[in-house]
Amino acid sequence: MDKLYVDNLLAGADDLALRLEAFNWSSTGLGPYETWPASLRSVAAMVLENRFPMTLWWGPDLLHIYNEAYLPVLADKHPHALGQPAAEIWQEIWHIIGPQSEYVLCGKGATWNEHLFLPMNRKGFIEETYFTFSYSPVRDDAGGIGGVLVTCQETTLQVQSERQLLLLRDLGAQPTPESAEEACNMATLVLARNDADFPFAMLYLIDADGQQASLVASAGLDDYQGPGTPEVIIFDKNNAQTWPLAEASADSPLVLNDVLDKVGTMPGGRWEQPPEQAVVVVLTGSGSKPYGYLVVGLSPLRAFDDAYQELIRLTADQIDRAIGSARAYEEERKRVEALAELDRAKTAFFLNVSHELRTPLTLMLAPTEDALRAAEPVLAPTELKLVHRNALRMLKLVNTLLDFSRIEAGRTDVSFKATNLSLKTQELASTFRSAIEKAGLSLVADMPELDELVYIDEEKWEKIVLNLLSNALKFTFEGSIRIALRRVGSKVELQVQDTGIGIVKEELPHIFDRFHRVKNARGRTHEGTGIGLSLVRELVKLHGGNINVQSSPGAGTTFTIRLPFGSEHLPQEQISSPQKLASTAIGVRPYIEEALRWLPESPDTSWEWEVPATEGTSNNARAGEHGQEKPCVLVADDNADMRDYLRRLLESYWTVEAVSDGEAALQRVLRSPPDLVLTDVMMPKVDGFELLQQLRGNELTKSIPVILLSARAGDEARLEGLEAGADDYLVKPFSARELTTRIAACLELARVRREAAEALSEANARLKQEDRRKDEFLAMLAHELRNPLGAISNTVQLMELHCDTANRRYLNILTRQSSILQGLVNDLLDVSRITRGLVEIKREQTDLVQIAAHALESVRPLMEDNDHVLSLALPDEPLYVIGDTVRLEQILVNLLTNSAKYTDPGGMITLELACQRDQAVLRVKDTGIGMTLKYWSRCLISSDRSNGGWIVPKADWGLV
Template identity: 50%
Template sequence: MAQEESELVNVFPLRPEHTSNTHLSTSLDFLAGGGEMGERIRSKDWSATPLGPVEHWPQSLKTIVRIMLTSRQPIWIGWGPELIKLYNDPYIAIVGGKHPEALGQPAAVVWREIWDDVGPRLQIAYNNNEGTYDESLLLIMERYGYQEETYYTFSYSPVPGDQGGVGGIICANTDDTQRIIGDRQVKLLRTLAAETADARTIEDACRLSASSLSQNMHDLPFAMLYLVDHEKQEVSLAGTSGISSTHEAVPERVALNTNSFWPFADVVHNQEVRVVSNLDHMSGNFPTGAWQRSPHEAAVLPIAPSGTTGQAGVLIVGLNPFRRFDEGYRGFLELVAGQIAASIANAQAYEEERKRAEALAEIDRAKTLFFSNVSHEFRTPLTLMLGPIEDTLAERDSLSSEQRERTEILHRNALRLLKLVNALLDFSRIEAGRVQAAYEPTDLATFTADLASSFRSAIEKAGMTLIVDCPALDSVVYVDHEMWEKIVLNLLSNAFKYTLEGCITVSLRQKGPMVELVVKDTGVGIPEEELPHMFERFHRVAGTRGRTYEGTGIGLSLVQELVKLHGGTVSVESTHGKGSTFTVSLPLGNAHLPTERITGEHTLSSTALHADVYADEALRLLTGQEGLFESVPDRVFDGKYEPGTGKDVIGEQTHLPRILFADDNADMREYVSRLLQSRYDVQTVPNGKVALDAVKSYRPDMVLTDVMMPNMDGFELLQALRANPQTRTLPVILLSARAGEEASIEGMEAGADDYLVKPFNARELLARTGAHLEMAQLRAEHIYA
């Protein structure tokens, strides 16, 4: 066992010098190595110091000197009552500019500037034989000709002398200066970013920035923030930190073309940091911040604008009187200025966005007011039109068939215009909050079934089936009757427009505390990417097959707004190519409705007036869609058609020039056909696709086409005609409600021979068709001459 202990004790082999009979007390080996300080200690004449010759040093001193020289931690030793100073290489950075003179000097001489802080601690260690310990203690040292802020963690430990008592002290040090300063700078930058994140105006950003700077009064004893007005060529105060805005060194406004104590013009123009010295010479003391001394220098930094229209500024910062303004300090202040610039830019962007939103809201309000006023103005002349028209239709016996037909066209389109005007008026009232709803307890099943049945004739005439499944409900539902009519009729009208075969189902069911109206169709369906936009105002699905391209895009959005007024929701599900299902959910009872808008029950009025407008419009969509095109004569072509001549070579017979007219509005087809039929052989079709098929067999001399049509619009038809060598020179005139030079240019660039804007008069239409037919005939005669 003893042998094992001996082996454990002798784990580290003894070096030769350790086996020598020569002791450290009689040798200078304890001063071996130690780098620069080892050499300096060895070469110094210690006999001229209170320590005396090295050979006579006590063993305890030699021992701790050896420990010090071999340590990589900054260590110094104070020996004897005067605490004569010895230190190692790592400690040179701490003693700084006092090196090498500090070697062999009393501690009170070396550290005279901090003796009030360290002297009492050294006395405790030396006189009381008690160790001391301090962590990150602030010490204002003067090592390079100026006072500087430093932080050290250190301990004073007494060292026993050879004769008993305390011979001296040993001190191990850790420099915390960079960590302490770095931590508070990072903290300020984080605070600055967090505090200004919610700034909504430039003024708020500056105020919050200035307030945040007060979190680090060590590095920014005071600060002033100015904004630049390039138009006025001046800077104006936007915030202060640690200094009053009434201080004589804090001007409220400064013109950039005048001399000033602060170099505003220089910094704004050159975008570079400038340092202002000799603040002590300025009358009026500057604030001290976290120190007992006012700054004697200040840094003036540019706040760079964001982009070409960003807000520029200037930041003036009092400098820490106990730090040198080096690259590290400059870099920190530039980060501060950059963060302030970012907060100003963010606030400016938010403010500009808010102003844009307010401007758009104002435009929206103006638009709403315009729609409201125009809708009201439209209703008066429409009333004066509808009254006489209906009176005339009532006198059927006095009208010829042609007069009755024209009057019916007037009546239908006046009612259609009234429907559109009412929709715009409804929207303007909803947006302005002026809707005067009257919620009544209603037999919703009967009411809904009657409304749906008004479409039966049109749906069945289209070869489809209408299923109405509205059993009686157990609970009362409160609705505004006129609004509910518009909800049901708009959904049915939409379903009919985009359902070309199959069936449309209207069902009503109570589901818990709700009642659900479901309008389901087997129509063309809605692309998945369009579903989120179906209830947006004026949104239309491009390229969808339907019975007509006409429409304002406000029907479904009006449904949503009216449903919301009932405290309900509307949703849509659809599979493209298979149909759509619209679901309206309303709460039962009246607890969710405004009390002042609830009325008593009364007998349901007839819905015929409103429903007939929708149903008649649906019936008109069917006109001309049963076949390829209307009333095409039976002709046999031998393939020798001469374009532009209006002739088929069938023996020696000649015919009137042929005009093919494509428009999805049946009344427009009838009107244009009637205008032209006295001079031309006119055939009409409901869309571009049918027109393209008709061109192959009818061989027209000219094509008139509306621009906006379902299945194939006018531009697509024009493109197809120009791509075919046989129809490349066929005259084509585009008709459109889009007015303006740009629309006309677009049509001509697409290859049209002319562009006619609706509404047009008969003389203009006849003149243009005649002119283009004559030009086409001249071209043909030239080609075949």
């Protein structure tokens, strides 16, 4: 080699040039510079002077000669790779690139690879790399292939970036999740598709108490069963955790370098190599308080560099946003549900309040209206009591509503006084004793003297105790009610315990919610606003105390209230000086009056007034005045005053019975049906609508007129009642005249319907009797006709023995007509037997093909006389069914005879018999005159007017 050329080729100031100049080429298969062939010198010069990553593999061992741009590809393999065999330098990937180099050396041409994955070990570990490269043959001086020219470009960053952009795009393109858990599941589905960067991933959400985190979703761990996926991680720094979530901070991720030692072998994703590192990222959303953690395994084929850290950060941000959106959606949904629930509760509340107001209004307005229409507008003493009692009830209801609204608005007037709570509570309980004992229950009062006065607002305390006692009486039907007071440490405890129906577990958390009422609870009445217990809780809170409930169905309920002694817990400006206990008579009276009205026999029921005659009342309503039996009206209402009022109002016109709920009404109706049922809608046990449904569903009671009484006004409520099957719907408050008129109208209408039904029943009975007489006549006629027919047939047979040829034609006519007449008589007899249920069908295996053949033989002479064209489609093999051979043949003969009779001469008659699935289908079709619609509906056949004929509907028989 030219020494000057060699010096210029290897000269330079960069590291590679210096190494090339100092390298002992004689120690390699290439030999000293001076001996290199021209082809090698030429290609080596081109490689070394090129700024694109290139290397030259020369000779049988493919020795390395590479340029400066190729150094990043070699990384830590430089400078050892200089002049060394390619198979030695790239031994970890030679199974991939070796066959390609052999392909080139064998003269098969150049190769090309784009973004090819090559697991290189150039930095001390197997690394995920991607290259776009080509292998080209290099000719030697003799024209053969002396080496391989490698041009390459590393595309690792490009491939990873595209993969990561796809991941972030998919995370951001997820639909809005409805919950944080759903957001986590959606995120891990995306992460599972990128197991190259995240061999495994787990999402933990912090529980509501903030003491632990629960695993809600994971990726890449479907078949994993090791200790690396704890369902719950407790935040306890004293105890080692599998994943130390509590050690992570929101500022930077926590890198765990000892995964293999601490957790063991975790799934490695697509690399099938367990990760040695993992990262914990705190999820905080838009706030600073963490609500979850992302735990990801790091790829064992990738260095944890800035780009990898940025990917994890961006991934966590996307998951953060998804969970934040889910939580916002969930909060919004909860707000909407809460508003909807509040709206439903308010609707129920207003319905209840409407009922509560309209009932006493009815009992106040109706007697006063009756008195004003009377000659002397004066209320009787019993009427005055009724009006006054219901006025007190309305006053109690209004006061309760005002108390509740004031508490809600924070404008309640409270005055706390040091009070002898035992004495005060005993007095309240004693006033309730008579009502409790009248209900058949016992009252147990256990209230020893306390050693310290208690600061209470006496009026509010009365409402607390009376509401709890009323509630206990309302839902207790046997046993006892116990009220106890005692000291428990620094607090006084009041317990009201009953042996009533109890409360199911699902309802206990809502028992103090405003407007809430336990559905289908058995009580002495359905009346109530649903705010009593909610008001009690609020009043207890005003006293600085708390209330809780314990209950189970059938075992009763216990309400427990605890108030602190002393006054330090109370606003000082609301504390007044001790005073003498005030009388509770006025405050207690509405509660006692209402409770007494719940009981089966209430006081003041012996009223003495007469309902004046009302215009529009039919004479039938006063049938009793003329000696006839009065119609019976059954009244169902859970309000005792309303029952008594309706009884007194209606008993001057009709016989009246009153019951306290729908269940009792139903039992009374089934025992002895009344002429009319007048029922309230809102009642315990069985309400008015359910009672109506039960009556309409029973054949014996479905025709009884039912009038619904309800506090729900408006066309919608009225239509609902009428659509449910009520005969009338009356809204409270109502006038006596309107009620009696409507009852009379319903009774009159029921009477007319009943008489019409009776008349129709009599007409049907007469028709059945006439029909039976007709059948008997037909049977008798058929029998009488058979006698002369028998004589005619015998005579014809005798004449055939002596008949000459000249008279044979007339004898044939006589024989045929006798046969036809015999068939008509037989048919007449069969019809008579069928209508009387005397026909017996003999079921046996029979062949329809043979039956069709016999029927054709019977009708063929008639068809031949009319030159009919007969088209047959019968099976070649027997077709067996279960049936009566005689009757089946009779059916077919009649059908064919009918076709022959009404088909013009030369017309076509078709008989088809086929098997379809598991049935035999017989069709008789003709081209006859057809039928008009007038006769169509009366026949067993259907007319086909399109072709002028008629078609017998297919007759189906089950195959054997």
